[in-house]
Amino acid sequence: MLTIQSLREEKHRILAALDKRHFDAREAIQQVLEWDAVRRKTQAKLDDTLAQSNVLSRKIGGLIREGKKEEAEAVKAQTSSLKAQSSELKEQMQALETQIHDALCHIPNAPHADVAAGRSAEDNVETFRSGDASTLEHHKKPHWDIAEQCQLIDFELGAKVTGAGFPFYRGKGAKLQRGLIRFFLEQADTAGYEEFIPPHMINPDSGFGTGQLPDKEGQMYHMQDDELYMIPTAEVPLTNIYRDVMVKEDDLPIKLCGYTPCFRREAGSYGKDVRGLNRLHQFDKVEIVQFAHPEESYATLDGMVEHVKGLLEALELPYRILRLCGGDMGFTSAMTYDFEVWSAAQERWLEVSSVSNFETYQANRLKCRYKGNDGKTHLVHTLNGSALALPRIVAALLENHQDNSGIRIPSAIVPHCGFKRIDFS
């Protein structure tokens, strides 16, 4: 969430930035600032009351030690009004803090100055394109047909055992999956990201830390008996490693990566969006995460974009990069680049990666800070990106790299999956 301090100091910049999302926060921010002013006055009163009562308590302690019981009782009588006053002030403080917190949780992050205003995906800005997406070869089969024909992925078996959106990968389909994960992890390793295997379930504090709670509660699978959520992305456990941590300024940037399955309920999706591998309830992804110095975080974001570009080049897929407009960005992001690969058979772009800088929005929730050279503590900037999400990559590989007799595996992947082709049987 946004910091109160930033609302106090640069309200107008933030309001203008939020306008790019078509989010009018004027009323909410004004309200928060008013509550904050009351809160500060209330605290001054409360502190003063507690100070008085501390003085009296010490006096009582001293008198009792000296054996002056009657005098001590007399002082005790003086404390009752202070006690009533302080408990009332405490209640007011708590109520104000809750109100402020709830209000802040409902204000999205302020987009960076370079983010375009816009309402939907149509206003996104294409910043890069590679490969030929214009040559449409209509003989090409969609990936779901190939997956079935070559026995790579069994959607029906998954539906039987679990439900729609939980496919089985089998044979070369499973090996391709494993090979891609390996390739992505090794590329991340080479780029200096430390590998983690995180838990696949998280508690509510972690869900709040990265912003899935309370806004996106309905998108996560929830174990009610144990109050745990299945992770929708490795971003959640990886970023929460540094929840409530004071890092050393010299240790920045901190670079983490990890492979996990991701679980998403995807409530409300339907039709061609969910055909084949386009949208699943469980899918595999390698995630990269960085904790960066505020002055470096946009250079860091560029570096992460370059990293993902390298992966897509190695996969020899046509792709483009979009800088999302205000209206299409996630709630917590200040700037997001989406990567999309071209699906030759479906003749449309498929999102395979989203790389974002959250600036201090997550760090404020996480309380992840460092002590600067100025001796003060500052929030770090957090960033993350998919590098990469598997299903749509597999879809694009099957559709783009097919010839008359089968699928050619890009040479970068061959050593990791162990075969060069998948032949049509």
Added chain:
RNA sequence: GGAGAGGUGCCGGAGUGGUAACGGAGCAGAUUGCUAAUCUGUCGGCGGGCAACCGUCGCCCGGGUUCGAAUCCCGGUCUCUCCGCCA
């Protein structure tokens, strides 16, 4: 799942109702002068102040009792030991 013990600062570790001993590490400053020693300081949140600084809260978390809670009470959580179950 059952029983017991425990959680104090960066680390070790005292503290059974009077407002966090002591020892060590790192860092900073001062001082001595040289394989270093000594002294002082050292954390976080919130609020006030130009600032030095002041107030308040923080002894796993959340409540409660009390003039006053690390200490007593209730709930939770995590760790350890034993038993049970188990890949």
